[in-house]
Amino acid sequence: MKICSNCFNDEEIKNFIISSSSDIAHCDCCENDDCVIDLSELYDFFIEFTGLYCKDDASSTDLIEALNSQWNIFSSEECSEQILDNLYKSGIIKHGARDKVRYIDDILECTKVWDKLKKDVTTKSRFFTDITSFEWGSFIQPNDILRKHTILYRARIVPDGTDKLTPGQMGCAPAQKTPSGRANPLGIPYLYLCDNKRTTLYETRSVYLDRVCIGTFRTCRDLDIVNFNSVINPFYAFTDGSDTLRDSIKKRIIIDSICKDLSKPLRRFDTELEYVPTQLICEYCKLNQADGIMFASSLHPDGQNIVLFDPKDAKCTKVDHVEINKVTISSTRL
Template identity: 40%
Template sequence: MKVCPNCFSDTEIKGLISTSEEKGNCNICNSKDVHLLDIKELYDFFEELLENFQIVEDGEPLRSKIQSNWSFFASRGTATEILNSVLFEISSEIISSDDLVDYTSEIKENYNHWEIIKEELKWSKRFFINTAQLEDLGWDGFFNTQYELKSKDLLFRARVHHMSGLPAISTSDMLCPPKNKASGGRANPLGIPYLYLSDSKETTLYEVRAAYLDELSVGTFKLKGGIEDLRIVDFTEDTSLFQPTMVKDTIKARLLREKISIDLSKPMRRYDSEIEYIPTQFICEFIKVQTGADGIRFRSSLDTKGKNIVLFDQNKIECTKVTLSKITSLKLKAIDL
C-alpha cells in the first residue's frame, strides 16, 4: 500500500511524504499525480503510536480516538483503511481500527495529575508544592510549544469607564496597575502584575465584559523599539502527532496543555472564589521559571475567534495610542439548565 500527502491532515507527515521522489495516483484517497510513499516506511511510527493506547470495554474506536483528538488523517474512511492495513503487519494488541481503546494508564495519570495539583494548591499545599514530582512527570518539557510575538504584531487592551463623558485614558494608565494595587487574576498572583492583552479589539471588548452603551478606552500595543520578538508559550497551537521517537511525550504534553488551557480560558463568574485562580497562577509561575518564556497565549472563552496573551513583564511592550469607544450593540444568548 502506498499513501500520499492528501491521505493525511497532519502537516508534518504530509511534508515527509511530499519529499518522496515517487509520483502517481493514490489508491487510498484517489488523488492524481501526487507524491507516494510506501506505508512500510511508516510502520515504526505507527507501532510507536499504538503503544500509547490500550483496549478497554468503554473506549472509543481507535480510528475515532485518533481523529477526534488529533485530526491526523484526512477522513475517517482514510483512517480506517490505513490503520487496518498497518495493524495487519505490525505487532500490537489492537487488531482493528474498530477496537475500543483509550490512552494508556501512564498517559491518563500524567494529564489527570493536573486535577490533583489543583486540589492541593487550593486546599492543602499552596507554597510547598512538590515541583520535583512535576519534573519527574516531564512537565518541565511540556511547555515548549511557543510562538514568537513580533515587533509588527499589534495587541489590544480595554478599560471600561465608570461614567460617561470622560476623555480617553492616557497610554501610561493602560498598563498594569502598581504592585500594591494589583489584584490576583487568572494568570497573576496578588501583588505580581501581569499585562493582559488580546489579539483583536473585538476580543478585548468581550474580555472586559463591556455592556450596552458603556464607554471604553481601547489601547493599541506593540513591542518597544529594539525588541524584535518575545517567546510566548502557546496553548492554542495544534501540535503535530507525527513526532517519531517522541510520540508518547507529544501526546502527554498536548493533552496536559489542553486541560490547563480550559482553566486558563474559563471566565470567572461573580460568585466564584478567587481561590479558583490559584492553580493557573501556579502554572504560569512554573512556565515562567522553567521555560524563561515572556508570557502565554490561550483562547478566549468569551470570543470564540479571539486569543488572549499575558505578558509577564510589561516593560517589553508599550501602548502607542488609545481610542475612545462606545458599545452600540450587544448580543446575549442563554441556554436552559
C-alpha cells in the same frame, strides 16, 4: 496500499510523504494522482501511536475519532477508515477503525498530575508546594519570541460617568489596587493583552450597549514567551526522537489542561483560590526567564491571549472607542 499526502491533514506526515515519494501514481485511498508512498513506510509510527490507546467498550470514542479530534491526522473520515482498516486487517495495529478506545493507563495517569498539583497548592502548601511529580523544566521553557514592536490589544469597558479613556488609562491598575487574576497574584500587576481587537471584546465580557475602549499596544523589546499553543506533533515527536511519542503526548495533555484553566472565563462566584494553580505556573515561567505567556482564548477561539509579566514591556499608542451593538448567545443542554 499506496497513499498520498492528500489523505492526511497532519503537516509533518504530508511533508514526509512528499519528500520520500519517488513516483506519482494513483492513491489507493483518496484516488488522487499524486506523490505516493507505500503505507508500510508509516507502519512503525502507527504501531507506536495506536499502541497508546487500548480497547474500552465503555468509551464513546472510536479509533478514528481519537486520532482525528485531538490530533487531526487524516484529511477525512473515509481516509481514516480505509487506512486504519488496512493496518488492522494486515495485522499491523491491534484496533479496528471503529473499535472504542481510550488512552492506556500510563497516559491517563498524567491527567491526574495537574489535578493533584491544583489540590496541593490550594489545600496543602502554597509557597513550597512539592512539584517533583511534574517535569517543569521541559514543560514551561520559553519557546517563542514576540518581536519588538508587535501590535497587541487590550480593552476596558468605559466606566459610567466617564467619556473616554486615554492611552495612559489603558494599562494595569496600580499594584496596591491589583486584584488576583488567572495569571497574576494579588498586588502584582501583569498586562493582559490579545492578538486582535475582537478577542479583547470577548475577554472583557462586554454586553449590549457597553462602551468599550480598545487600546493598541506595541511591545518595547523582543520578549521571550512560553507559548502554550505550540503544538506537539505526534509524527514529529516520533521521528525526532528527542522525547518518546508517549512522553510528548503526556506533555500535550498536561499543557492542554493548564491552558484550559488559564483561559477559563472569570465567574462571579470564583474565589481567589481558583487562581492559585495558574498563578504558580506563571511564577515558574518567570523563574525560567520568560517575559510572558501566550494561550488560546476560550471565549473567542480564533484569538490568543498574551500575558506580560512586566507591564512596562508594552506601551499603549492609541485608543479606539466602540459601542457593542450586537451580542449573540448560544447554549447547550445540561
